Amino acid sequence: MSRAHIIGAGLAGLSAAVELAGNGVEIILYEQAVKAGGRARSFHDSHLDREIDNGNHLLLSGNHSALEFLDIINARQRLIGPGNARFDFADLETNDRWTINFNRGPVPLWVLYEQSRVPGTSMMDYVSGLKLLTAGNRTVASLFGEQGQMYRRFWEPFSVAVLNTLPHEAVARLLLPVIRETLARGAEYSMPMVAKNGLSDTFVDPALKWLERRKADIRMGQRITGFEHNGKTITAIKTARSGEPVKADDVVVLATPPWVTPTLLEDITAPQAFAPIVNLHFQVEGFEGEKSQTPILGLVGSPAHWLFVRGDIISVTVSAAFDLADKPAKEIAAIIWPDVAKAYDLDGQTIPPVRVIKEQRATFKTTPGELQRRPPAKTVYKNLTLAGDWTDTGLPATIEGAIRSGVTAVKALES
Ligand SMILES: Cc1cc2nc3c(=O)[nH]c(=O)nc-3n(C[C@H](O)[C@H](O)[C@H](O)COP(=O)(O)OP(=O)(O)OC[C@H]3O[C@@H](n4cnc5c(N)ncnc54)[C@H](O)[C@@H]3O)c2cc1C
Known part of the structure; x- marks a missing residue:
């Protein structure tokens, strides 16, 4: 293989791209959004005037695929943690x-x-x-x-x-x-680890820079709409505007989310039921996160699950947030803030400035039926493999699973 088309610049696609570029393969990376990162991304929030993540992401020091990826792109030092478990x-x-x-x-x-x-x-x-x-x-x-x-x-x-x-x-x-x-x-x-200055700064930007240095052709804002194939081999990639031929020696890694992939290629099964995660970022004036004894705190007996402190921001994760995800942001903040205040001994009456982010399809639902719908990396097309946290990695839908799936998709092309 001399050229690879990677579709989707989430962590799975970036992982596949880095793996292939490291082997000297020419990369074309297609991403429909204007920014890479998919479900693990940072953005500037004008309300809080801060760079924040779409969701708090926790890794553990045993997440070896994620750490190996960060080593390759020279970004492991961008993860921080207490240095103990x-x-x-x-x-x-x-x-x-x-x-x-x-x-x-x-x-x-x-x-x-x-x-x-x-x-x-x-x-x-x-x-x-x-x-x-x-x-x-x-x-x-x-x-x-x-x-x-x-x-x-x-x-x-x-x-x-x-x-x-x-x-x-x-x-x-x-x-x-x-x-x-x-x-x-x-x-x-x-050992728990989080991105020091946000997910994009740790996982995404260093990967894109690393790929750019290897002359990868990174096409942001380019949505793939389907493929041409002869039943065994992918012959062209269709985009909203035109298309791209897939030459005889080219390979394709399809790293789009589970709700997109089956719309691009028939006969691909994928999980169809999803679970939301709600994150709240409270900006607490005068709160000195650096001095907190508990910068990562798990809550029991509360609708809030995990609290992460960074400077004057206290971020809250509510997983499987079916009870919250359809409520207005203001109502969610009013439900969650009293417990955050209680946990950190703050004033529970006055809700500080807050950004509420609802990711309705944060991950697939880990039910028996959905697990059966996870496909392997290999497909009927000999030059196309699948990547994504939802493919059959054997792991839950996590950063570790997404990054490992990218490596697996590349190995499946080689085998
Ligand atoms: C709020 C939240 C909190 C989380 N917390 C944790 C955590 O604490 N720890 C952890 O390990 N994991 C966590 N996760 C899970 C983790 O973020 C995901 O497992 C991982 O980011 C998935 O990466 P992916 O590349 O498989 O998919 P995605 O990130 O979905 O990437 C797919 C990419 O494909 C692009 N795309 C879609 N359609 C097209 C198209 N037609 N053409 C071109 N491009 C297309 C998308 O824009 C996207 O960039 C969390 C997720 C969320 C949402």
Whole structure:
């Protein structure tokens, strides 16, 4: 292969482009939007006068595909974290606060001591994780039962964050690869990390610059409308304005979202049900985020799930936000702010300036039916493969899954 057409400049498409360009392949990258990044992007918010992300994105130090990608584009240093595997929680119903501090190495010594466990849990509660090995298609709620603090304070918040699906629908077994690659390997692989100056600054802009230096032809604002093919090989790419021939030695990586891909190529199955994530960015005058003891805080007993502090901005993530996503922004802020204020001991009466971002199709829903609709990278077309967090990566729809899917799509072209 000498030339590759990459369609979609989300993280999956960027990952495929970087992988191919690194092998000396000429790249044409098509992106319908004016900015790259897809569901992981930053923008300037004029209301807050800040660069903000469409959503808070948390990575763990065991997300090796994401870190390898950042190493290639020389941007790993743009991720920051506490440098340890510490997770702070507050239960707003009981006012309990606790910290989970994973120890180094794969033996979870921290569960042996009551003071380091989640309050209200016993050592045996942690053995319940083994149920994941034989979970089949059982949901998180049915596998772990909906009783007890282990469920309420660990399995429920963890699964909602990772699977972006409510526990009574979410397929529990998809937690297993995440646990295997991160928490089960100990602190070295479980450290939380976030983009220091935003997602675009960390993942997107360095990738585009890296590609530009390798003479990639990056076509922003160019929407692909379909393909010409002979049943076995893609022969041309159709765009809104004209088209681009796909030469005999060319390859195509289709890295568009699941709701687009089946409209571009017949016979591709893709998840059809999606789950929203709502993010709120509160600008709190005088709040000194740098001094916060809990810059990343998980909430239990609250409609808000995770709080991220950056300077005077407190950002809130609500995953599987079916109850919120259709409400007006003002109403959402009024529901969420009192809990944020409680968590950080602030005035709950006056809602500070806020930007509410609703991503209605943040990820596919992790239900048995939707998982069955995830296709492999390989297609019936020998010169076209699929990439995206929704393809059958074996992982939930995450940055790690998206970036790994790009590499897998390239390998599938080579095999
Ligand atoms: C609010 C929110 C919070 C999240 N939080 C986390 C988190 O904490 N941790 C984590 O790991 N993951 C998180 N995720 C998931 C993560 O963002 C996604 O898994 C990842 O960004 C998906 O990348 P992708 O390349 O597969 O798809 P996309 O980002 O959807 O990329 C597809 C690209 O294709 C382009 N495109 C579409 N149609 C066409 C066309 N016809 N022609 C050309 N281009 C086209 C799109 O514009 C887009 O740029 C979150 C997602 C959201 C929305």
